[in-house]
Amino acid sequence: MEKKDNKKGVKLPVAIYYVAILLVIFLIWLWLVPSAGKPTYKEITYKEFLTMIENGEVEKVELSSTVITIQPKDLDKSKPVYYRTGMLMLEDTNLLQLMNEKGIDYWSPIQTSNFWLSLLQLFVMLAIGVVGMFIIMRIFSRRMDAGVMSFGKNTSKIVGEKSTGKTFEDVAGQDEAKQQLREIVDFLENPGKYTDIGAKLPKGALLVGPPGTGKTLLAKAVAGEAKVPFFSLSGSEFVEMFVGVGASRVRDLFKQAVEHAPCIVFIDEIDAIGKTRDTVFGGNDEREQTLNQLLAEMDGFDSSKGVVILAATNRPEVLDKALLRPGRFDRRIIVDLPDLEGRKAILKVHAKGVKMDGDIDYDAVALATAGASGADLENIINEAAIRSVRAGRTDVSQKELLDAVEAVIAGEEKKSTVLTEQEKKTVSYHETGHALVSALLTHTEPVSKITIIPRTSGALGYTMQTPKEEKHLMSKKEALDEITVFAGGRASEELVFGEITTGASNDIEKATQIAREMVTRFGMSDKIGFVCIDSRQSVYLGDGVTSDCSDETAREVDSEIRAIVSECYGKAKRILEENRDILDSLAAILIEKENISGKEFAEILKTKGIDLEPGKTGA
Ligand code: ADP
Ligand code: MG
Ligand code: ZN
Numbered sequence: 001m002e003k004k005d006n007k008k009g010v011k012l013p014v015a016i017y018y019v020a021i022l023l024v025i026f027l028i029w030l031w032l033v034p035s036a037g038k039p040t041y042k043e044i045t046y047k048e049f050l051t052m053i054e055n056g057e058v059e060k061v062e063l064s065s066t067v068i069t070i071q072p073k074d075l076d077k078s079k080p081v082y083y084r085t086g087m088l089m090l091e092d093t094n095l096l097q098l099m100n101e102k103g104i105d106y107w108s109p110i111q112t113s114n115f116w117l118s119l120l121q122l123f124v125m126l127a128i129g130v131v132g133m134f135i136i137m138r139i140f141s142r143r144m145d146a147g148v149m150s151f152g153k154n155t156s157k158i159v160g161e162k163s164t165g166k167t168f169e170d171v172a173g174q175d176e177a178k179q180q181l182r183e184i185v186d187f188l189e190n191p192g193k194y195t196d197i198g199a200k201l202p203k204g205a206l207l208v209g210p211p212g213t214g215k216t217l218l219a220k221a222v223a224g225e226a227k228v229p230f231f232s233l234s235g236s237e238f239v240e241m242f243v244g245v246g247a248s249r250v251r252d253l254f255k256q257a258v259e260h261a262p263c264i265v266f267i268d269e270i271d272a273i274g275k276t277r278d279t280v281f282g283g284n285d286e287r288e289q290t291l292n293q294l295l296a297e298m299d300g301f302d303s304s305k306g307v308v309i310l311a312a313t314n315r316p317e318v319l320d321k322a323l324l325r326p327g328r329f330d331r332r333i334i335v336d337l338p339d340l341e342g343r344k345a346i347l348k349v350h351a352k353g354v355k356m357d358g359d360i361d362y363d364a365v366a367l368a369t370a371g372a373s374g375a376d377l378e379n380i381i382n383e384a385a386i387r388s389v390r391a392g393r394t395d396v397s398q399k400e401l402l403d404a405v406e407a408v409i410a411g412e413e414k415k416s417t418v419l420t421e422q423e424k425k426t427v428s429y430h431e432t433g434h435a436l437v438s439a440l441l442t443h444t445e446p447v448s449k450i451t452i453i454p455r456t457s458g459a460l461g462y463t464m465q466t467p468k469e470e471k472h473l474m475s476k477k478e479a480l481d482e483i484t485v486f487a488g489g490r491a492s493e494e495l496v497f498g499e500i501t502t503g504a505s506n507d508i509e510k511a512t513q514i515a516r517e518m519v520t521r522f523g524m525s526d527k528i529g530f531v532c533i534d535s536r537q538s539v540y541l542g543d544g545v546t547s548d549c550s551d552e553t554a555r556e557v558d559s560e561i562r563a564i565v566s567e568c569y570g571k572a573k574r575i576l577e578e579n580r581d582i583l584d585s586l587a588a589i590l591i592e593k594e595n596i597s598g599k600e601f602a603e604i605l606k607t608k609g610i611d612l613e614p615g616k617t618g619a
Helices: 012-032 046-054 094-102 111-143 175-189 191-197 215-226 245-259 285-300 340-351 362-367 374-390 398-410 421-440 476-497 502-520 551-578 580-593 598-607
Strands: 040-043 058-063 067-072 081-086 105-107 204-208 230-234 263-268 307-313 331-334 447-451 462-465 534-536 545-547 595-597
Touching: 012 111, 046 067, 046 081, 046 094, 058 094, 175 191, 175 204, 175 215, 175 307, 175 331, 204 215, 215 230, 215 263, 215 307, 230 245, 245 263, 245 285, 245 307, 340 362, 340 374, 362 398, 374 398, 398 462, 421 447, 421 462, 421 476, 421 502, 421 551, 421 580, 421 598, 447 598, 476 502, 476 551, 476 580, 502 534, 502 551, 551 580, 580 595, 580 598, 595 598
Parallel strands: 040 081, 058 105, 204 307, 204 331, 230 263, 263 307
Antiparallel strands: 058 067, 067 081, 447 462, 447 595, 534 545
């Protein structure tokens, strides 16, 4: 179907417009055809017509080519009734003579006298038709969404923000990323400084990092700092049902950007279009065309105009090499998960918008949230604020913050799950097992909480460990001790009840994972040696492992993993056996109180003659 641009841009309210126009036209139409004093016609036979003439009842006769309209003498002006009959096919040559004799006036209408009215009629019909079609198309294209009616370019989605309102102040931590981006800001502010020397300006930078670390935020901050417009499009928005739409959007995007230079063009989630083109499964035409168009546009535009392209992805490894070559996204800016200081800063940034209690220990919260992204931390602050409202407070205290961390990490408390006495006992011994093993090993992190209150995550209880300081490396001893702590729960159950439960499944999974990584990635197994067997496909999403080894090695790896885990399990059991009395009294306290804090835990151990090192008494 032939169609002009932008039909899809017709929104629903506009459709209502058309309906209104239609209505108005209809009313005009009604008005044009006067209804008052409208004559009615009564059909009679030709014979009756002749009789009327004979009887002298006829005043006037209108003769058209097919119809004879008769005006009777006794015509009521307010309610006129005319008579009508067909023109007799056989030529009645007597009719005119008869009418002349009777002195009846007769006439025939001139056909062209209605010309303007007919033209108007035609016009109205046309208008109704066109409006009707508009509405039908509108409904159609809505149903098809990305669909049939939206060939050609579509500019409706590319909306430039005049100002993002974000600055580097809003981005906490990420100092290296900010440092690199500052150069781009400078370039946008005074491009002359660079072009005078003859320096080629950077065309684009790729922000790379795990989800929620602030890539989108950073891109907006660059635009905000440089006070330039921000054009953003998400990679998935380029790719539509029809081949060619994505490419035309790319063209549009660049056209607009050049018109508004200096500005920032931001392509979020670029991996949606930038996936490497030669896949084994055959290509995706639409994506390839879009990517090709993007490459062509990036090469084509003159960077001295002051257009900088930023893109973000958390899967850099799948990107097409052509995107990464110099002159395109040649700069790669890593936006990684925040470290301790970074987390502290992010918490503070988001705490600004929330009423906080005077003495909040941000260090403690940051320590308890290793591995959390900026988005997670934002979520924690908000969660704490909601909890405070629920508790009837007017500000957020440390307690709510730590509760929020716990809820995010372990899930909410689930009061509706009621454990039987025996289950409670089992869970208590299980958790106490973890805690005690952890306390008695050297290379472990301090216990900060033991609880047997079920959580919405499905855990019936858990032992929380909070590091005293941020760690970046893990030694072999630490890895082994961690596996031993995971084994502590099951070991305690077996030791005390001589029976094991399903409660340890998660522990087993984690212990096995650590052992597998020790063997296949970190070269910590003497038998396998300094060899990489598993490599991660996605650095930032942490999923997708590819193994590369012979069947024989795979078998060896499996037996090595089993050896490590079972040795740790034996060690855990031995530790608990030797300290059975402490285990019993701890479990008894836990059954009674349901929660033991890190401090209480250290105190109880002290009464049993075990003094924890300063670094191992949990908060
Ligand atoms: P990404 O694009 O990397 O997935 P976003 O930029 O969308 O992540 O970040 C999501 C939210 O998390 C942001 O809106 C922001 O509120 C918060 N956030 C993430 N990182 C930071 C940071 N470094 N400083 C402040 N807030 C952050
Ligand atoms: Mg993002
Ligand atoms: Zn456990």
